[in-house]
Amino acid sequence: MHNPRTTDANVHEEHRRDPSPCHTDPRPTCPHGHPSAVKHRTICDDCKAVVNWWKRERYRRRRAESPGGRFTDMQQLRAHLDALESAAVLISDIVRETGIHEDTLLAIRNGNRSYVHRPTSHRLLAVAVPARRRQLVRNRLGHVRRQVDATGTKRRIRCAQNEGHTLAEQAARLGWSEGGMRRWLSSSTVCANGADDVAALYPTLIAEPGTCEQARVAASRYPWARARYFSATNIDDPTYDPFRIVTKPYGVTRRLRAMARNGQGPDQVGPRINEAPETVELWLEGGPAPAYAHHLVAADYERWCFTPGPDRAIAARAVRADWGSSLAWDDLDMDSPTAHPARNKLKGFPADQMSVDSIIFDAYDGRATRFDLRPDELTEVVWMLHREGWSDRRIAVWLRWNDDGDPDKGELAVTRYRLRNGINGYGATSTEAWFESRNGLIVAPPGAQPAAA
Secondary structure (H helix, E strand, C coil): CCCCCCCCCCCCHHHHHCCCCCCCCCCCECCCCCECCCCCCCCCHHHHHHHHHHHHHHHHHHHHHCCCCEECCHHHHHHHHHHHHHCCCCHHHHHHHHCCCHHHHHHHHCCCCCCEEHHHHHHHHCCCCCCCCCCEEECCCCCEEEEEECHHHHHHHHHHHHCCCCHHHHHHHHCCCHHHHHHHHCCCEEEHHHHHHHHHHHHHHHHCCCCCHHHHHHHHCCCCCCHHHCCCCCCCCCCCCCCCEECCCHHHHHHHHHHHHCCCCHHHHHHHHCCCHHHHHHHHCCCCEECCHHHHHHHHHHHHCCCCCCCHHHHHHHHHHCCCCCCCCCCCCCCCCCCCCCCCCECCECHHHCCCCCHHHHHHCCCCCHHHCCHHHHHHHHHHHHHCCCCHHHHHHHCCCCCCCCHHHHHHHHHHHHHHCCCCCCCCCHHHHHHHHHHCCCCCCCCCCCCCC
């Protein structure tokens, strides 16, 4: 009888070559010719011993591959898989990139695994979630394909045609066939790679209009919206209609009123967004606006919200109507119907420390110039803006420091004023160093008496 506690040293050589156990019909001997210790047993003692040896070897190998042990935070792995699938990354793509078996990934996703080895978790978590979100479509049987909705691709191709780029030119620059792109225009779905290529080339085509007038004429025969009616956030949305009328455009009206508070009226905003001043005036008064007005006004607001404009009449009108300024809407959601401007506080100051009717607040809010302030009030306003991190150039433009409006002269004047009144301590700029070397001015510490002129 063979010893069932066989060790690695005395495992039979034929079992090392063929470690599979003897799962056969009951008979007195196994296929290797070893007698069974128990009658009608399907595996002999030697085969049982070699199975135990193989399990020990597998355990050693897995411990060597996983020096950190097991990874048991399966919720983190499932969340990462859900994020990848939400970004249109298929299981087959993850298998190809990580080398993890498909059954393992499906077991993790379905919650049928309680642990994985740490190298497996590291490879899975290393798969980055794509920045551009896509929504894969399903066929009639419900299977996910490498197809996405064709709405955004069609809009980009047609907008490029409106800008003078023929379909043949776009196909040549993309590396796709012209016939394939024509099929995209007549289909409800396109391949994901084609949609990505069109989206990547689209900004270049719009920034560099083409020279083919025939493409523009051909595009004008169809009711295709031009590129200005779309933004990066809505061009792929099948439910977005740029000409849908919004009866209460809160965000559009609030942004226009904030710019009007700063002297940027319909006469200034209209030409920048390619709209008539009369139309912008209607939006300013809270009238209905098309859906595309939101991203046009929002982009113009981000660019010009803190730049004083020349229309002082619209600024006075905004003050009388008590429209919220750009600073009053800072860090607030301007598109929320329930939001209100914060008129009773400044950043970093309690509400009861400064009156809303104060001339200092008006200057801080862009409603007063430096000529409206007393010397002590001007010093306090410049100190407040400088503490907020504003540059001297921005302070000069905001307070309209000089009559001619030259920002270079205004920047030098604000720097000279700060140095003479001891408003510093936040890092000397190159302009400060130039004044110190040229005029021999010494920067006083904060709180010191103003230096002589």
